[in-house]
Amino acid sequence: MDQLPESGARRRMVISPLWMQGIILTFLVGFAILTFLAVRLYEDHPPIPDRVVLPNGQTLFTSEDILQGQQDFLTYGLMEYGSVYGHGAYLGPDFTADYLHREAELMISAAGGGPVAAQAVRDELRSNRYTPSTDILVWTPAQARAFDQIEQTYRTNILDRQRSGGGLGPNAIPSTQTIREITAFIAWTAWTAAADRPGQTYSYTNNWPPEPLVDNSVTEEAVVWSTLSIVALLGGTGVLLGLFGRYSSLLGWHGTEEKRLRFVPAANVPLTPGQKSIAWYFLIVAALFLVQTLLGGATAHYHVESGGFFGLNLAALLPYNLSRTWHVQLALFFVATAYLAAGIFIAPLVSRREPRGQGVLSYMLLGALVVVVVGSLSGEALSYKDVLVGNLRPIIGAQGWEYLDLGKVWQILLTVGMVFWCVILYRGLRRRLTGESWGNLPYLFFFSALSIPAFYAVGLVNNSHTNFAIADFWRFWVVHLWVEDFLELFTTILVAFIFVLLGVVSEKTATRVVYLDILLYSIGGVVGTMHHLYFSGTPAVHMALGAFFSAGEVIPLTFLTVEAWSFLQLGARQEAGTHEGQFPHRWAVMFLASVGFWNFLGAGVFGFLINLPVVSYYEIGTQLTANHAHAAMMGVYGMLAVALLVFCLRYLLRPEDWSDRWIGMSFWSLNLGLAWMVFANLFPIGILQLGDSVRNGYYHARSLAFFQSHAFIEWLRLPGDVVFILGVLPLVYYTVKAILRPKPTATLQTADGHAIETSLFMELAPGTTE
Amino acid sequence: MSRWPIIFSPPESFEMWVWLIYGAGMLLLAKVLETLARVHFQKANRLAEAGFTYEHENDRYRCPEGTHLHRHSIDRHSRLAVYRAPAATCNCCRSKHKCTPHDQGRHIYRSLALWSETDLCRFHQYLSGTMLATGMLLSMTIAICWRYRHGAGLLAAVALVDAVCLAVEVRRIRQSRTTLLAMEHEGENAEPPNPKTALADTMPTAPYAVEQTEAANLDPTPVSYGLSDDNFGLDVGGSHESSVKASL
Numbered sequence A: 001m002d003q004l005p006e007s008g009a010r011r012r013m014v015i016s017p018l019w020m021q022g023i024i025l026t027f028l029v030g031f032a033i034l035t036f037l038a039v040r041l042y043e044d045h046p047p048i049p050d051r052v053v054l055p056n057g058q059t060l061f062t063s064e065d066i067l068q069g070q071q072d073f074l075t076y077g078l079m080e081y082g083s084v085y086g087h088g089a090y091l092g093p094d095f096t097a098d099y100l101h102r103e104a105e106l107m108i109s110a111a112g113g114g115p116v117a118a119q120a121v122r123d124e125l126r127s128n129r130y131t132p133s134t135d136i137l138v139w140t141p142a143q144a145r146a147f148d149q150i151e152q153t154y155r156t157n158i159l160d161r162q163r164s165g166g167g168l169g170p171n172a173i174p175s176t177q178t179i180r181e182i183t184a185f186i187a188w189t190a191w192t193a194a195a196d197r198p199g200q201t202y203s204y205t206n207n208w209p210p211e212p213l214v215d216n217s218v219t220e221e222a223v224v225w226s227t228l229s230i231v232a233l234l235g236g237t238g239v240l241l242g243l244f245g246r247y248s249s250l251l252g253w254h255g256t257e258e259k260r261l262r263f264v265p266a267a268n269v270p271l272t273p274g275q276k277s278i279a280w281y282f283l284i285v286a287a288l289f290l291v292q293t294l295l296g297g298a299t300a301h302y303h304v305e306s307g308g309f310f311g312l313n314l315a316a317l318l319p320y321n322l323s324r325t326w327h328v329q330l331a332l333f334f335v336a337t338a339y340l341a342a343g344i345f346i347a348p349l350v351s352r353r354e355p356r357g358q359g360v361l362s363y364m365l366l367g368a369l370v371v372v373v374v375g376s377l378s379g380e381a382l383s384y385k386d387v388l389v390g391n392l393r394p395i396i397g398a399q400g401w402e403y404l405d406l407g408k409v410w411q412i413l414l415t416v417g418m419v420f421w422c423v424i425l426y427r428g429l430r431r432r433l434t435g436e437s438w439g440n441l442p443y444l445f446f447f448s449a450l451s452i453p454a455f456y457a458v459g460l461v462n463n464s465h466t467n468f469a470i471a472d473f474w475r476f477w478v479v480h481l482w483v484e485d486f487l488e489l490f491t492t493i494l495v496a497f498i499f500v501l502l503g504v505v506s507e508k509t510a511t512r513v514v515y516l517d518i519l520l521y522s523i524g525g526v527v528g529t530m531h532h533l534y535f536s537g538t539p540a541v542h543m544a545l546g547a548f549f550s551a552g553e554v555i556p557l558t559f560l561t562v563e564a565w566s567f568l569q570l571g572a573r574q575e576a577g578t579h580e581g582q583f584p585h586r587w588a589v590m591f592l593a594s595v596g597f598w599n600f601l602g603a604g605v606f607g608f609l610i611n612l613p614v615v616s617y618y619e620i621g622t623q624l625t626a627n628h629a630h631a632a633m634m635g636v637y638g639m640l641a642v643a644l645l646v647f648c649l650r651y652l653l654r655p656e657d658w659s660d661r662w663i664g665m666s667f668w669s670l671n672l673g674l675a676w677m678v679f680a681n682l683f684p685i686g687i688l689q690l691g692d693s694v695r696n697g698y699y700h701a702r703s704l705a706f707f708q709s710h711a712f713i714e715w716l717r718l719p720g721d722v723v724f725i726l727g728v729l730p731l732v733y734y735t736v737k738a739i740l741r742p743k744p745t746a747t748l749q750t751a752d753g754h755a756i757e758t759s760l761f762m763e764l765a766p767g768t769t770e
Numbered sequence B: 001m002s003r004w005p006i007i008f009s010p011p012e013s014f015e016m017w018v019w020l021i022y023g024a025g026m027l028l029l030a031k032v033l034e035t036l037a038r039v040h041f042q043k044a045n046r047l048a049e050a051g052f053t054y055e056h057e058n059d060r061y062r063c064p065e066g067t068h069l070h071r072h073s074i075d076r077h078s079r080l081a082v083y084r085a086p087a088a089t090c091n092c093c094r095s096k097h098k099c100t101p102h103d104q105g106r107h108i109y110r111s112l113a114l115w116s117e118t119d120l121c122r123f124h125q126y127l128s129g130t131m132l133a134t135g136m137l138l139s140m141t142i143a144i145c146w147r148y149r150h151g152a153g154l155l156a157a158v159a160l161v162d163a164v165c166l167a168v169e170v171r172r173i174r175q176s177r178t179t180l181l182a183m184e185h186e187g188e189n190a191e192p193p194n195p196k197t198a199l200a201d202t203m204p205t206a207p208y209a210v211e212q213t214e215a216a217n218l219d220p221t222p223v224s225y226g227l228s229d230d231n232f233g234l235d236v237g238g239s240h241e242s243s244v245k246a247s248l
Helices: A017-043 A063-075 A095-110 A114-126 A141-159 A176-194 A220-251 A273-301 A320-351 A358-384 A392-397 A408-433 A441-461 A468-501 A507-532 A540-576 A586-609 A613-619 A623-652 A660-696 A704-709 A711-716 A718-740 B014-049 B087-091 B119-145 B152-189 B208-218 B238-247
Strands: A051-053 A059-062 A136-138 A260-263 A353-355 A398-401 A404-406 A748-750 A753-755 A761-764 B053-055 B060-062 B068-075 B080-084 B107-111
Touching: A017 A468, A017 A507, A017 A540, A059 A063, A059 A176, A063 A176, A063 A392, A063 A398, A095 A114, A095 A141, A095 A176, A114 A141, A141 A176, A220 A540, A220 A613, A273 A320, A273 A353, A273 A358, A273 A623, A273 A718, A320 A353, A320 A358, A320 A404, A320 A408, A320 A441, A320 A468, A320 A623, A353 A408, A358 A392, A358 A398, A358 A404, A358 A408, A392 A398, A392 A408, A404 A408, A404 A468, A408 A441, A441 A468, A441 A507, A468 A507, A468 A623, A507 A540, A586 A623, A586 A660, A586 B014, A586 B119, A613 A660, A623 A660, A623 A718, A660 A711, A660 A718, A660 B014, A660 B119, A704 A711, A711 A718, A711 B119, B014 B107, B014 B119, B014 B152, B068 B107, B119 B152
Parallel strands: A051 A136
Antiparallel strands: A051 A059, A260 A761, A353 A753, A398 A404, A748 A753, B053 B060, B060 B068, B068 B080, B080 B107
């Protein structure tokens, strides 16, 4: 690991180059399919008609109204309040389903009620009267009347209420014109959900949402592809089991002799200026994490008290949409900041040198991150609170796409910041990279770092006037591909690297595990992105391939998490075999072991639970989605961020300031709090919501009335949430301490920077059992 | 009319079915997850000896090339038993490059740490405790307050079973904690092993019973920790394992 190559020559790959060829091929095939799907989507997405007119030619609204309505819907944070096409937040209604149900009900009652009227309305809503050549959509007078009535309902009940309630403050959107445009946008989504796709017997949304009044039921495709993906899952599992049985010895982390190690006490590990700067990063990580959890508490509380917080009129100040936006954005920010910090911390350990100026660059990046965090969060508040006007709203305020809520300027700055981070990493790793094979860990580490800004930047394609189906496609490149694939990849490499640096595994072993991870995740994971897009206006082929590949994703995910579970336990084993206090990373490795557990349960089990089209059809946007999101996002990414924080903190703090007891308390609180949250609330209520959706229609399962009738389950999560929030406090305390009482340390200064002479461990003679 | 009282008749509503299955499911899931975690711990423990067969009756390993690794030493602090192959055999073995990086003969370090001693065990125990607690709490709340009477008795029964399992779980955690404290205490008071009289370099080939005597001689106060229901740390027969433990 530590030997550097002769000048001029590159080191060979430590494992067979076939691995690298394998992943290149996987990515090529995966992205070729994604490109094909992108082309298909651009050819065949729900049209936004130039004008929606009555049969007498009178214009109801135009495409400009719909798109402006979409922008307002987003920039007033309604996607963080309720959802369209099931995508967004879960307290407010799903506006698509809600509109469709109200529309059908109003039309049936206007037609006099009864089965004949119901049949007529069904036919009226299902028939597609859009003419592509003229770009005009004709609505019936009954549809137009329903539109006016629903607009009125939305105004008085949700968007321009007199008093706080339903999670929003009073007069959230005072402009009549804006509310009409927003309703036009929602009405358009409802039209795409009911009107048959040209030449097909199902709607643009593959008949989503389930709404008996318009005869929307699960499509043939959804059933067939769900069945086929189960077959693929079972078959694939069999094949993989066979392959594992035959070739698992090739994985290489079995059978070779363990090294005997003595770990260098954390106090004796010198730090470079760049590494010292990391203390500030982690202070920010811990502070953001604390705020994020507090906001989570407030957000969850709206489910039982829709107007406020224990009698306080919180909705006027911090309405649900804002608290939820911040909750989601801070989750990304605190996790990403921890990863960036860990990258900067590890680089000098990898290359054993740190070039001059890394510390300064690192502080500059930190400053930029603070500007983006503060700027984007304030921008979101100003946009939702109607302080910003016109096009400034999506530019410096909020774009409002769930997970990509931040204003365009902040999105660009964040991307630039991540590129800048890659530059810092490159400077740090350059000495090591010059002689390395392209396929070895240091390069993989760098390439995976590059993929972070690259895939985050895909989100820049969207603006608030992009057709929703297209925007959602690119949005999930960020939410799925960026988060679930490339961040996963980066962190796997980071953890593998940490294990190598700690001597827990050999470089060869770590490299194999990393390649296997990339290969197996990417086979299903790249095209599997489409499993988010079954019902938001994509053609049926997206559903077919998405279902098939993402069911395939479960096979490696299960195997890999099973492997990773053991792999991550290797660290913990190191602890078991050493004296009390001798292994410095007792809790860091425990956090990693918990990542293994949550990966299996949260990502694997809870993820697959909602993955099949036929399940997703009834489930999307219920608490089962939140269940998967919390168990996977916090359980895997959050715990990993905390593991990295604890790992680095061990070296940043003075030994006398370190307390295994308090960090341990944090470990138990975070894990048990999360488990409580999931098992006492999110999972059971999600199951009930799924049942309600099948029985009473999707709009009903998503109504506030549903939550209110199950308030006791919402209250049950309170103890878990409190325990969870308490678990963040020790992290804040120790990160503050790392700033106030930094460990006195200095590395050897050389002509071109700093040299690191010590390793994190020393090898002992074989047979030593000290 | 059912011959059962109405509260013990099967639930009529979907929601009651959900709760019934949920309460029971938590019970099952708690156990399954704990078992899975233990299996993974064993797997992680065994990785370094993959391909090697442990021969229980002789307390030695046999490597894929047929050489035996005899017990070389035991370290009570690290809770490790070290097995070693003759250096001369290894140094001319065709598989040496895949097996060991040095010339002193292949070593195997067998961890004697009990599953219950590890943080990992506690993590998964606490998790299953949390699951049982949530399952019990939900079932009990609904059995007591629910408007449906059908099945409420069944649900209460599930809650009771969850509660009993939770109590057993808590007792187990407390027991293993007490044992650990005793072991730590024992560790503090113990004299450091004398390298000359220790089992080091004796290459024992004698049957296991002799070993036990030697081991017992080494430690004047052999302690049995009474964790026989908890000895999941190793994949070998219980007698060997507990005897090595007794020698610690």
